[in-house]
Amino acid sequence: MELFTREVFFVKRPVGMVQEDSFRMKTRKLPTLDAGDILIRVRYLSVDPYMRGRMNLGRSYAPPFDLGSVMVGGGVGTVEQSRNPNVKTGDWVVGQLPWSDYCVTQGSGVRVLDDSLPPTTALHVLGITGLTAYFGLLQVGQAKSGDVVVISGAAGAVGCQVGQIAKIIGCKVVGIAGSDAKTKWLKDTYGFDGTINYKAQDFSDQLDENLPTGIDVYFDNVGGNVSDAVVSYLNDFSRIAICGQISLYNATTVEMGPRTLLPLLLARRVTARGFIVSDFAPQFGEALKQLKQWYQAGQLRMQEDVVEGLQNTPHALIRLFRGENVGKQLVRLP
Numbered sequence: 001m002e003l004f005t006r007e008v009f010f011v012k013r014p015v016g017m018v019q020e021d022s023f024r025m026k027t028r029k030l031p032t033l034d035a036g037d038i039l040i041r042v043r044y045l046s047v048d049p050y051m052r053g054r055m056n057l058g059r060s061y062a063p064p065f066d067l068g069s070v071m072v073g074g075g076v077g078t079v080e081q082s083r084n085p086n087v088k089t090g091d092w093v094v095g096q097l098p099w100s101d102y103c104v105t106q107g108s109g110v111r112v113l114d115d116s117l118p119p120t121t122a123l124h125v126l127g128i129t130g131l132t133a134y135f136g137l138l139q140v141g142q143a144k145s146g147d148v149v150v151i152s153g154a155a156g157a158v159g160c161q162v163g164q165i166a167k168i169i170g171c172k173v174v175g176i177a178g179s180d181a182k183t184k185w186l187k188d189t190y191g192f193d194g195t196i197n198y199k200a201q202d203f204s205d206q207l208d209e210n211l212p213t214g215i216d217v218y219f220d221n222v223g224g225n226v227s228d229a230v231v232s233y234l235n236d237f238s239r240i241a242i243c244g245q246i247s248l249y250n251a252t253t254v255e256m257g258p259r260t261l262l263p264l265l266l267a268r269r270v271t272a273r274g275f276i277v278s279d280f281a282p283q284f285g286e287a288l289k290q291l292k293q294w295y296q297a298g299q300l301r302m303q304e305d306v307v308e309g310l311q312n313t314p315h316a317l318i319r320l321f322r323g324e325n326v327g328k329q330l331v332r333l334p
């Protein structure tokens with residue numbers, strides 16, 4: 001039987017805010033399977049802020065997307081047909097999957113999922129999101145019991161994981177997010193000790209109120225004006241885990257600021273370290289065991305924010321930069 005798939009192509013490098021005109025959907029016929037091939041039906045796609053960086057030309061830790069290529073990212077799917085001895089029909093798999101209904105692959109780069117866990121956990125709590133929070137907080141931020149941990153982008157996927165892990169190890173957790181609804185959600189759902197709305201008129205008063213003893217670990221997902229305001233609260237020997245700078249990903253120019261920042265880091269003996277989660281790949285197995293244990297004990301949870309339909313994947317990506325998502329942004333392909 002002939003099988004067709006829709007695919008979302010990257011067709012235009014955005015200047016400034018990414019728009020839907022950077023993407024175009026086309027339909028093509030799928031090839032028949034050769035020996036070793038598997039046919040995957042894509043079920044959920046993860047959209048992630050780093051994708052915006054890959055739309056630009058220039059040097060970064062991941063190569064730019066090629067114009068005219070099919071978009072690709074983390075995803076989970078079911079195996080519909082298999083001519084590969086390592087994978088059987090009906091298996092759920094995770095890996096780098098194209099933004100498409102179906103794909104045919106030799107199976108390298110996809111991993112069969114443990115069927116005792118909800119498959120989408122591989123895209124957040126038990127995937128890159130959880131690992132980023134885990135290594136960023138514990139190894140880069142060196143967080144320990146009693147520390148005051150401040151998280152920017154706290155109501156996003158990584159941010160809410162960082163907050164939960166920090167609570168598990170006995171930190172005081174203060175989350176910064178872009179609306180009162182999000183800050184309320186962080187307190188009600190995850191028990192954050194303090195929250196700050198960076199878009200509120202009284203942002204600086206909220207910082208004062210929530211940080212009477214300063215900050216020991218600043219887990220930064222957003223950079224920009226939020227971080228400019230936060231750094232003056234850093235304690236002596238505090239740590240900054242620089243995870244992301246989403247406020248700058250769509251910017252066409254970025255102001256220089258280190259002349260004021262570096263003296264502050266010096267005077268307070270602050271350690272600021274950028275990291276990419278793949279730096280810790282050799283330790284992923286060990287970390288996933290711990291994350292799974294916390295997840296199964298109900299100590300780590302994730303709200304999924306689901307957009308329906310492959311055709312809406314560009315929109316789902318844009319939601320991240322508009323602050324429309326709460327928790328992990330996913331796309332479900334019905």
Ligand SMILES: NC(=O)c1ccc[n+]([C@@H]2O[C@H](COP(=O)([O-])OP(=O)(O)OC[C@H]3O[C@@H](n4cnc5c(N)ncnc54)[C@H](OP(=O)(O)O)[C@@H]3O)[C@@H](O)[C@H]2O)c1
Nearest residue numbers: 049156157158177178221222244245246247275276277323
């Ligand atoms: N270093 C690594 O290896 C690594 C791995 C994964 C992710 N990351 C980074 O971690 C950060 C969070 O990623 P995620 O996947 O969890 O995304 P996310 O936080 O779920 O979604 C993005 C959130 O960023 C906030 N935001 C967007 N524009 C902003 C702006 N101009 N100023 C302040 N906040 C803004 C929005 O929340 P508000 O409504 O609160 O503004 C939005 O909901 C990103 O910077 C990402 O690049 C790094």
